[in-house]
Amino acid sequence: MSSTLFPRYDSLQKSFGTAHGPALTHRSAVARVPVPEIRPELCVAYSVVDDAKDKAKKLSDEAAKEFEKGIAAAKPKKQTIELYSGKYYAACTFGGMLACGLTHTAVTPLDLVKVRRQVDSSLYKSNIQGWGLIYRSEGLRGIMTGWSPTLFGYSAQGAFKYGWYEYFKKTYSDVVGPERAHRYKTSVYLAASASAEFLADIALCPFEAVKVRMQGSLKSPYKGTLDGIRQIMASEGTAGLYKGIYPLWARQIPYTMMKFASFETIVDMIYTRLPGNKNDYSKVVQTGVSFTGGYLAGILCAIVSHPADVMVSKLNAYRKPGEAFGTVISRIYGDIGFAGLWNGLGVRIIMIGTLTGLQWMIYDYFKIFMGFPTTGGAAPPEEKK
Incomplete structure (x- = not known):
């Protein structure tokens, strides 16, 4: 056996x-x-x-x-993207597209009434009256007039703005060195944001031209974004899409410089006054700080850029074909005066404050999702011994 x-x-x-x-x-x-x-x-x-x-x-x-x-x-493999690599900047570009495109589209009703009041201050006595009149005559679709060029335009602008800001901030910091970059960090923020917005507005301008014309008229002259671009190019050429680029730069570059520099400064001040370090706090707290810093920065942005915003609305609606830029600016200012430059500031403060707060919250939440550190509140570099 x-x-x-x-x-x-x-x-x-x-x-x-x-x-x-x-x-x-x-x-x-x-x-x-x-x-x-x-x-x-x-x-x-x-x-x-x-x-x-x-x-x-x-x-x-x-x-x-x-x-x-x-x-x-x-188990899914954890994807690690090296900071300041090409993939990092691409991710930041996508995060900026989400942050700006979604938020600007969400506040289209606010923007619609603001633009119409800037074009004709006697049109509505208040925002509530404006929404009521638009809804009764055009329904919910009328309140959302201009949503499509807003979505396309500000998605492109946000992608350029945030992606290039991260790139220029790193590049300019490397040029001056880590110690000087920390000592003069506000100057770095201002230079990086101005450079980024200059490029972002080139992407935004054609869509902004369509949006303002759609919103500035009681009845939209275009069926949609593509129809608006086609009609403008047919009657005015490519120059018609960019005739508002100078006032757009005048509005958006100071706006973005204030938006980024003040946000970074406010967030840094918040973390400085909180016990412990930034990394000691949960991601929920960090995104809450981002929203708070963004909202406060948005109030400053609205004040700084509002006169140019009024000019953009007026110029796209009233500039005659072939009319010189200086001529139309003088004509508009002669019609509205200094006080007219501040028409609609209250609603714009509410709109921009909310927009900026939500944008920074979305952008930093996306960075957390990707495994990146949130914006602002970085520790100073160690001094060389």
């Missing part, structure tokens, strides 16, 4: 014991009767069971190992 059919000696010891060993049954120990030695040839059944247990244990161990391998393979 094969040896595999017999139990091992240690198994017999555990199960029965021997006459000479200490393992006795309870009854045998009481009676002091020695247990006869177990004959292996009579234990074929025990041999089969014992062998099956060994094989089952081996199979169980192998199955456990395979299961662990399967779990490890099923």
Whole structure:
């Protein structure tokens, strides 16, 4: 009979014991009767069971190992993107597109009434009255007039603005060195944001021209964004899409410089006054700080850029074909005066404050999702000994 059919000696010891060993049954120990030695040839059944247990244990161990391998393979691999690499800037570009495109589109009703009041201050007595009149005459679709060029235009602008800002901030910091970059960080923020917005407005301008014309008229002259671009190019050429680029730069570059520099400064001040370091706080707290800093920065942005915003609205609506830029600016200022440059400031503060706060919150949440540190509140570089 094969040896595999017999139990091992240690198994017999555990199960029965021997006459000479200490393992006795309870009854045998009481009676002091020695247990006869177990004959292996009579234990074929025990041999089969014992062998099956060994094989089952081996199979169980192998199955456990395979299961662990399967779990490890099923887990998603953590993607790590090196900071300041091409992929990092591409991710920031996408985050900026989300932050600006979604938020500007969401506040289209506010923007619509603001633009119409800037074009004709006597049109509505208040924002509430404006929305009521538009809704009664055009319905909900009328309140959302201009949403499509807003979505396309500010998605493109946000992508350029945030992506290039991250690039220029790093580049300018490297040029001056880490210690000077920290000492003059506000100057770095201002230079980086101005450079980024200059490029972003080139992407925004054609869509802004369509948006303002759609919103500035009581009845939109275009069916949509593409129809507006087609009609403008047909009647005025490519120059018609960019005739508002100078006032757009005048509005957006100071706006963005204030937006980024003040945001970074405010966030830095918040973390400086909180106990501990920035990294000690949860991601929820960090995005809350981003929203607070963005909202406060947005109020400053609205004040700084509002006169130019009024000019952009007026210029796209009233500039005559071939009319010189200086001529139309003088004509508009002569019509509205200095006080007219501040028409609609209240609603713009609410709109821009909310916009900027939400943009920074979305952008920094996206950075957290990608595994990047949030914007602002960075520790100063260590001094060289």
